[in-house]
Amino acid sequence: MSDQPPAVPRRELRDPAELRALAHPLRLAILDLLAELGTATATEVSARLNESPANCSWHLRQLARYGYVEEAGTGPGRTRRWRLVLEFRRVDQMSGELERALDAVQDVQLERQVQAIRDWRARRREEPAWAETTVESDCWTWLTAEEAAEFQAAYERLLQEHILPRSRRAHATDRPPGSRPVRVLYWFFPTGPVST
Template sequence: MPQPAVGDIRDPRMLRAMAHPLRLRILDAVAFCGSATATEVAEQVGESPANCSWHLRQLARYGFVEEAGGGTGRQRPWRIVLDRHRWGPGGAESTRVGQAAHQVLLDVEYQALREWLGNRHEESPQWRGAGFLTQAVGWCTPAQLAEIGAAINEVLARRLPDPIDPEARPLDSRPVRFIAWGVPARPSEPATADDG
């Protein structure tokens, strides 16, 4: 199975355009549908079609979505261009915008996790049993940490079908969110008598 394309974001304006809570929900809606009009997106995200149309045009301006062909105006379908993006340290503005983007993305993912935990009792036994949350702490060198991150990305790329092509999705499948991080921990400072 080919690995999904990854877009490198170098322009802080592009990152700023994507790092907006509503735009992230819009991107999810379009990705989940395969293609969707502003009206269809609006129904999924609880916003007006006009507002969604404006945000879709902004996302298109920076290459996150494109017209899928057919339709006009608000009945024009849009599709995701790339499902995966990455960015890293850059200049001062890129670093500041990147930190804000990470915060927005984590807020969206935390909300999705909280919703799952709060509503999983409503899911079928199969989905309740399949969902997971895992946590670990280990000692790693920078090279080992990089190797673990690459292995996680490789597993996801190998196991997951093309997220953009609805025809590649297995029967009875549904969108599943994955998030993982490996960040160096700061050891706790030992307590002193003054802390008491």
């Protein structure tokens, strides 16, 4: 029997509605919070995000409708607990509507990512051990499209080796002591004209 965790399931997003479900700051905040807590009720989410329980419950149901969260059992009474659906999602087949939906999600995500970096920078001096392990890198070079594809493939192998196997730790019972949520951001895009 292998000690390796089972592979993270993969899902290709083809329906623009699946993507548009994520183009909302509160829904992305809910997903981040579930990644941190493991499971939570709408009331627990609302307390942490300063939103009404009814609003959080509605957004959780929308996320469940599109397969991003699932019920994680019930608590006392009719209390419903929620958790992330652990899967690797990709958008490969681009269409006009799908592309516009992806743009909308990425715009909301960018705002959240920039804020997350600012929040970390504001508190990093309080955590010197973690400050030494974080990376902010801005570099550039000249690549062909083929070389860029090679870089992307190498990065995806790195994710497969180090990040995706640990993504199951989104469920609190799977986390080793001393672990904490870590965000990996990656931008790789051309910034100027093609060399002639």
